[in-house]
Amino acid sequence: MIDLDGLRFCYGNGGFRLELPALHITRGEKVAIVGPSGAGKTTLIYLISGILAPQAGAIRVDGVDLTGKTDRQRRDFRISRIGFVFQEFELLDYLTVRDNILLPYYLNTTLPLGPQARRAAESLAGAMKLDGKLRRYPKTLSHGERQRVAICRALVASPALLIADEPTGNLDPDSARSTLDLLLSEVDRRGATLLMVTHNHDLLDSFQRVISVQDFAQGASS
Numbered sequence: 324m325i326d327l328d329g330l331r332f333c334y335g336n337g338g339f340r341l342e343l344p345a346l347h348i349t350r351g352e353k354v355a356i357v358g359p360s361g362a363g364k365t366t367l368i369y370l371i372s373g374i375l376a377p378q379a380g381a382i383r384v385d386g387v388d389l390t391g392k393t394d395r396q397r398r399d400f401r402i403s404r405i406g407f408v409f410q411e412f413e414l415l416d417y418l419t420v421r422d423n424i425l426l427p428y429y430l431n432t433t434l435p436l437g438p439q440a441r442r443a444a445e446s447l448a449g450a451m452k453l454d455g456k457l458r459r460y461p462k463t464l465s466h467g468e469r470q471r472v473a474i475c476r477a478l479v480a481s482p483a484l485l486i487a488d489e490p491t492g493n494l495d496p497d498s499a500r501s502t503l504d505l506l507l508s509e510v511d512r513r514g515a516t517l518l519m520v521t522h523n524h525d526l527l528d529s530f531q532r533v534i535s536v537q538d539f540a541q542g543a544s545s
C-alpha cells in the first residue's frame with residue numbers, strides 16, 4: 324500500500340531533516356507512528372499523503388507514484404484515495420455535521436453524491452455516536468464530537484488508506500480508547516490500511532506495527 328525508498332526531505336529553512344532509506348506498509352496493516360513532539364510525525368504523514376513533496380526519493384501509495392506529480396495532481400490523488408484526519412480537524416464552521424462528513428463528495432467530482440453516500444454518512448455518524456447531531460454546526464459540538472466528525476469525513480468514501488494525525492489527542496483516556504475502537508472497527512470493516520500518529524502509548528497494543536520517527540529524523544544540522 325505504501326512504499327517509500329531513499330526518501331530525503333527538509334523544510335526550506337533547512338532546520339529539520341528526515342531521511343528514510345525504506346518503509347513498506349502492506350494493505351490492511353494498522354501502523355502507529357510515534358515520537359516526541361517536533362520529531363517529524365506530521366511531516367512523514369504529509370509526505371505519504373502528498374501534502375509535502377520530498378527533495379529526493381520515491382513515494383508510491385496505493386499503486387500510484389507520487390514522485391514528479393504536481394501539487395495539484397497530488398492534491399487530487401489525496402482527495403480521491405486517502406481519508407485524512409487532521410490534527411486540528413479542519414471542519415468547516417459554516418457547514419452542518421452532515422455536510423462536513425460529506426465534504427469529500429463536494430471536493431471530488433468523481434465521487435457521486437447520491438443516496439448511497441448520504442446513507443453512508445448517516446450510518447457512520449450512528450457508528451461514531453453522532454446520531455441526532457447531523458444538523459448541528461461544528462461550533463456547537465464538544466471537542467470529542469468534532470474529532471469524531473473528522474473521522475467520519477475521512478471514512479465516508481471508504482478510502483483504501485486512512486491517515487490520522489493524533490485523532491485521540493486531547494481526549495481523556497476512556498474517550499481516547501473508545502474513539503480508537505470505533506475508528507478501528509470501521510477500518511477493519513473496510514479492510515483499509517491505517518496509519519495513525521499518536522502520543523498515547525496505552526493505545527499501541529491495537530496496532531500491528533509501531534514506527535518511531537526518531538529513527539529517521541534529525542533536528543537542526545548546525
Ligand code: ADP
Binds near residue numbers: 338360361363367
Ligand atoms: P511532530 O508531528 O512529530 O510534532 P512535525 O513534523 O510537525 O513534528 O515537525 C518536525 C520539525 O519540523 C519540527 O522541528 C518543526 O518545527 C519543523 N517544521 C514543521 N513544519 C514546518 C514548516 N512548515 N517550516 C519549517 N519547519 C517546520
